[in-house]
Amino acid sequence: MIMQLVDTHCHLESSLYRGQLDGIIAGAKKAGIRALITSSIEPGQWEQSLSLSEKYDIVHCSLGIHPWYIREQDIPALDSLKDMARRRGAVAIGEIGLDSNIDRPDFNLQRRVFEQQLAIAKEIDIPVIIHCRGAFNELLVAIKRTGLPERGGTVHSFSGSAEIAEVLMKYGLSFSLGGILTYRNSRKREKMMGVIYPDHFLLETDSPDIPPVEAKGSLHVPANILYNLKAAAEILCRPEEEVARQTTENAARIFNLSL
Numbered sequence: 001m002i003m004q005l006v007d008t009h010c011h012l013e014s015s016l017y018r019g020q021l022d023g024i025i026a027g028a029k030k031a032g033i034r035a036l037i038t039s040s041i042e043p044g045q046w047e048q049s050l051s052l053s054e055k056y057d058i059v060h061c062s063l064g065i066h067p068w069y070i071r072e073q074d075i076p077a078l079d080s081l082k083d084m085a086r087r088r089g090a091v092a093i094g095e096i097g098l099d100s101n102i103d104r105p106d107f108n109l110q111r112r113v114f115e116q117q118l119a120i121a122k123e124i125d126i127p128v129i130i131h132c133r134g135a136f137n138e139l140l141v142a143i144k145r146t147g148l149p150e151r152g153g154t155v156h157s158f159s160g161s162a163e164i165a166e167v168l169m170k171y172g173l174s175f176s177l178g179g180i181l182t183y184r185n186s187r188k189r190e191k192m193m194g195v196i197y198p199d200h201f202l203l204e205t206d207s208p209d210i211p212p213v214e215a216k217g218s219l220h221v222p223a224n225i226l227y228n229l230k231a232a233a234e235i236l237c238r239p240e241e242e243v244a245r246q247t248t249e250n251a252a253r254i255f256n257l258s259l
């Protein structure tokens, strides 16, 4: 029996995939992926993300401005985000977030653009996909101030502790992890996984970024989710089939996917 998986975060818009997507999608299906969510990182990609979701049956998309790529001149594009996402069926607003590990863009600008996008997600009531590095307190403050959409959302490639996870879960957030799972060396992560599993843990690849250890040195693609599943099952001491079923259920619930 083939397992059903959902890659809740990847970047098919990447130029690294140009001309190869038919094969990459076929490979994803062969690996058991029933749905994947490709996340744009800036307004220049939104149209591409939407076209990909219209072209491939298993592809869904998420629209947003990633904190690293905020440019003042792109902010007016947020006026069209609401309509575009609603009308053309984006399943989430993302990748959006906060990152204190970088100097630019300025953190106040990051916060302003993040909260604006949170508000849009809330208004059109679709979940968010969040990037958060070194700014979990600020994330919490923003969520308390703006609120979250009904189905919450995910913090992708989550790097926080079990304690932080517990607080964010109370506000309706879940967590996706990918290649980082294959570095089986962190007690902190193991403890956190015990807290977020079963109901708040999802799989991702973040491809073409963050390849699993086993796939280093080659082009990282969504089909590599099988390595992440294997590592997650080992860390959780649960059968792969169970982790697959559980993470797929969580993804379907949060992103309203019919699989």
Ligand SMILES: [Zn+2]
Residues within 6 Å of the ligand: 009, 010, 011, 039, 095, 206
């Ligand atoms: Zn990403």
